[in-house]
Amino acid sequence: MNTVPERYDEIYLRLSRQGARVLALGHRSLGILSNQQLREQHATRSSVERNLDFCGFVVLSCPLKPDSKAMIREIRHSSHHLTMITGDNPLTACHVAKELHFTRKPLLVLTAPTAKSNEWKWESVHKDTNLPIQPANIRDLTRQYDLCVTGEGLAYLGTLPISFLNTIMPHVKVFARVSPKQKEQVIIKLNNLGFVTLMCGDGTNDVAALKHAHVGVALLTGVAAKRTEQQQENTTNPTSAVQPPAVTTVTPQQQILTPAEIAIRNREQAKKRIEELYKQMDENEQTIVRLGDASIAAPFTSRTSTIQCVCHIIKQGRCTLVTTLQMFKILALNALILAYSLSVLYLDGIKFSDGQHTLQGLLLAGCFLFISRSKPLKTLARERPLPNIFNLYTLISVLGQFAIHLTALIFVVNEAHKRIPPRSDEFVDLEAEFAPNLVNSTVYIMSITLQIATFAVNYQGYPFMESLRSNKPLLYSIIFSFTLVSSLIFNLIPQLTEQFQIVLIPDDMRLIVFYVVIGDVILAYIIDRVLAYFLGQAKLKEY
Template identity: 50%
Template sequence: MMPFINEHEFCITGQAFMYLLNKHIQFLRYIIPHIKIFARMAPKQKERVINELKGLGYITLMCGDGTNDVGALKHADVGVALLSHPYDASKAGEKRRKKEGNKANSSSEHSCQSISNSHTNSGSSLSNIKKPLVQHSARRTDAPAGARQIRHNPVSSATAKRLEQMMKDLKDEEKIQVVRLGDASIAAPFTSKYTSIQSICHVIKQGRCTLVTTLQMFKILALNALVLAYSQSVLYLDGIKFSDTQATVQGLLLAACFLFISRSKPLKTLARQRPTPNIFNAYTLLTVSLQFAIHFGCLIYVVREAQATVSREKVDLEAEFKPNLLNSAVYLMALALQVATFAVNYRGHPFMESLLENKPMLYSLLFSGSAVFTLASGMSPELAEKFELVELPAGYRKALLSCIATDLLACFVIDRILCFLLGDMRSV
């Protein structure tokens, strides 16, 4: 049976569908996923087709443009309404080109008329020079005729017609294009202003991009919360906290990353594979756990090295904030880990723009990463002093930078391997 189904495309009418529904329901449910065309279907039959497919576990999308599609649009998981009388951009462009042609013709006619009038005036002036007596004698008789010529001049009537046509065109342009919604728009969450079903591809691409963005935001928020929680707890045990200046700088550097990571646009081509449907899957849980394990190990290493470099001192909780090596090291490491989390967990292709294509996100990451590197490497002591950070010893500075680079590389490799083994890249 399966070879026969795979070699042929099936079409079913409304009457045949009702017959199979009443007499051979099991056979209908077996064959309905392979039917390509549903012809001559009544509104209730369309609803039943959608419900049967949903009952088999399929995600359904229905598009329609009339009242008979309202029921199916309501029952489908995704509904797209198509307008019966959409705005035709080609006709508007043709009308605009015709108007420009009329303007060009009218301007050429006006220039030709001006040239002819100038020749006529020059000829009349010459005749006036040669025959002054004739002009003087015929002045009274020519005046009424000239007045009648001006009154009945065909050029003036043509100019009036052109002005009237121009006013009419201006009124047409000022009219607001009103999109007339169809009956299907009442039941469908999405409405396309074109009759083509190409809008379905746009809905799928936008939906996949939104899903991927939501999933990556969950991962980023989880990792950043864990890193910040450990950093604050370590400092609290020694009676230290982040200063107001440090917290403000951290918020400003990460705010741009949070803003631009959600502004990614979908690709123009529809990908073959599907994104992971929810956050509770093996790939997401494992990548978050393993990435935090790497972050946790790096933080422990930085804290122990700082405690070994400088002995602990008793801190007065009531005194004014004073930075020390542990505070500066943990702050720089936590900030670097949060920036690395954005860079590693940004999904990109094949569902959305890559990091190189999303320029605002790329620039924000480069700026934040450069700021962390500048502060950690000691390239600008004045800037570190403004951010209330102490100068790190040379040996400890190298260890901190090496730890940041190792963490970034290890998290990137682990995330890509898990995505290839357990994520959406399996279906490629």
């Protein structure tokens, strides 16, 4: 510019620190030139945009979306690191990060060399703190401050030792004035440092970063968001969606129009209606995803322009992960219980009848169906689920519960053998027809009871999904199964006992089986919950 106002820097810095987007306007008179003369004398943009006269600032305000603070607070409280990557001015980005509570410590911006200082340095937003880029103790720097790095600063950090960049990178809460390529580099670097990244973006400049993030979330903005809001309004207010038919009124002056004038008026009205239809069609076409949009690169796309979808993804992801882990535990325990039960019966020449297998399959199928339909809680928990099944909690819990189940089965089998006459044949006839006895009945009842108990004991529930009490179908299925098994133990329904070929269990044996089942379930529950308290929570990755 030819002349710069005296308070130019002071004003634009103050506005930027307040979160505004500031544009400087200038003009220059080129005289009267033809198009040919303009192209010849000013072939490049730089030759035109110089020696400008300052006109003023254009100050643009972009207020935060109503639910952004609440969503950021929920994500932060759920044990996640938050980082902002933007192309905005670093001062504006720092203000937004402070408003959304991305940062809890004072922010330092990596500042390029100036006329007063020939070195890169960390400088506070209000320029009252200055630190060297590589202080004597890096840990003290990252412990006391959060960092903001610009695109220019990120390029400079790439020239420094890689160990310094690896130490600094996780502590950078704001990346400002970065290019699309640098956004991609930031995500790749965080991935290489062992972090699991979720990238949320809404523009073409976010495509590369969305591709490399572990989870990419694209936000549709503009017309798509407006249409979604209109649909929600129509849903809540059905009367507004249906408009009454238009009523045409004819004035006395219009009654004397000639047929030709009436035809012209009708054509004009029809033309206006066609233009309105074309406008609506154009708006509808804008909602179609086009090549280069962020949604092309992201596996998840939200039709709303808010980040509420990120919370939904985390909730559903945690619920799915916990459901998968508990299913592995249940399947492992049920397989071990069934393997021992069938091996004991095989050694005695006994097996389950077809009716017994059918009843067992139906009861287990109901539990498997309803446990997989568990829903996540409405709020994110601070605790984090274990990332995979190969961990101490899962292994020790499965082995500990099976040890209790095995002890209970062995004890009940021995008690049953004491109450039946010894076998007369030296060898077992494996081809003989099924004949129920006390060992078969007690082992079957214990087997089906313990398999149902694994669902009640290993159901995770809070804090990642609804509790067993809230999952009514699963709760009723377990209660029904235990009630049915109790009726078989105490012969409450003789027809049912006879239908499934269960022998009449002696009175003393009934109490033994009942008490063993109750004790087994209680001990298994205690072991699982104690292990979950000490070993069942993942820790947030430290810097």
